[in-house]
Amino acid sequence: MRTVDLAATGVRELNRRLRSAADDPSAQSWLVTNPKGAHAIAAGLTRPVRIQIDGHVGYYCAGMNQAAAVTIDGHCGTGVAENIMSGLVRVRGNASQSAGASGHGGLLVIEGNAGPRCGISMKGVDIVVGGKTGHMSGFMAQSGNLVVCGDAGHDLGDSIYEAAIYVGGSPASLGADCVEKDMTRKHRSRLRDLLSRAGIEIDPDRFRRFGSARKLYHFRVDHADAY
């Protein structure tokens, strides 16, 4: 394992090293110390390396991740794993707003709570939150799965498209065009699989499923209040 002390090297040098060592077989595992809330740590990785970050990070940690497995042993700022394409990003603490925003693929696990707009505009990513999520989570979520083990804040899944939302607690309110849906056997097994990939132990039977009523897909004058 290679260790980088961020207090000594800075983010730009860290990311440069991560990029240039991507194909070096002896550099497949990294430990980053002293992140101290720095932004854009490990953003734009493209190879299946493993990165462990020891402490709290700022905005956009592991942004646009491809293939890498990044673990943050702390809390993180806005937009962790934003636009993630593939790979795994795990936050052992809490995540601020817009976690996994517009993620296209891969898995984001937040073991603690997530702030507002978790999974906003998600496009295929799977997100599992061990605790609660803030308001407007899953806003305009297009596809993928958002699993919230605790409660979800106001306006969950507002203007949602084809993504699925599973909530273990209860949502404070549902956003426009978001409705509760049947929890079929297929969905329960998908949820079980997501929880097991996330390494979170909780009874899938506690969960309810939410998704799009698909009433806002075409403008209709009688729905004008919802826009």
Place this chain on the structure above:
Amino acid sequence: MGAVDPGRLRPSHTFPAHVLAEIHRAADQGVYEIRGFGTKRPLPGFDDLVFLGASMSRYPLEGYRERCDTGVTLGTRFASKPLHLKIPITIAGMSFGALGANAKEAIGRACTAMGTSSTTGDGGMTEEERQSSETLVYQLLPSRYGMNPDDLRRADAIEIVVGQGAKPGGGGVLLGQKITERVAGMRGLPEGIDQRSACRHPDWTGPDDLAIKIQELREITGWEKPIYVKIGASRPTYDAALAVKAGADVIVLDGMQGGTAATQDVFIEHVGIPTMPALRQAVEALQALDVHREVQLIVSGGIRSGADVAKALALGADAVSIGSAAMVALGCNKAVHVEDYRALGTEPGYCHHCHTGRCPVGVTTQDPELEARLRPEQGARWLRNYLTAMVLELQTIARANGKSHVLNLEPEDLAALTVEAAAMAGIPLAGTDWIPGRG
């Protein structure tokens, strides 16, 4: 019953025919009008300015003998690979989805031939445009449709879209009839739905966040690519200054006349300020921060001719960008296939029906039969010819004002024809030394 005396048919100034028709339509449909193209009402603009030309105190350059350079470099502030364009006219971001693939390819080819850049749009980068356009600017939009780090890395510059002149503060719409299988696939949406694009970015708000977003994009692309920030003209004094503070290499300022593929008419006609005053305010903001020319300014919104380009440069822009005019060069509103304009309820010269996907000339459509009307090679030739003519016009004006480089054009070369233009552009009213608001 006798004939009606035409003298008795007095139209209402408050309710002219188009207003009556719009109220009837709204009463029928219960929804605002969505349309393409730019503003239709008269606005103060570059036509209200003239160049003074050379005289006893300024020598002109010989039209066919003395050089008048047109090259510009964009992105010199922080990017390690700035763009070197041969002409100061770029093609604005127009999405695949709004435009068909043939139009995108035609634009890419023409830009490559002219040594300038084209720009992706909402919905991501297509292979055709990357292949055809040697210098391609990749937009990062609020919707993040098709946003992909691989495309980010193979772009030549990145444009963060905060707003558009046609709709500062508004998101996009692409009506269901344009969401074909390919467009839906690129955007990750069900086919045929009315697609809305968000008006705010999902993971940042405000200039402090933007600075961090720009940092992230630079980290992902190795600090190579120029980063543009595109703003709609609303409060350019502040927006330009904040874009500088956030770390932009280039600011793209899009005035109210700017075109769109589909936006609410009320937005197009009533939100934002015209290009000319916005340009002056942005230049003043850059000058106040001592970064004019260090942070380059690209201006768009209603640019149609070499004269418009020359005036924008003289007021302090480093380059311009065109959308609608490029579409027109590709055949938009041309009097061909007239029956298809009529089927849309319009006539050549009046069309603004890009939102329908039934473009009679194959520019803003995904329909294979209509799209086939625009062959990429032919379209590229038209656009190339048009850009060439614009550049010749621009050089003609620059030489007449004694400039050996088009970027040497300056406000002192201009006079305003109206009091409004004088006030908005900060240029003396012709025949006076009066600039309203400045004593």
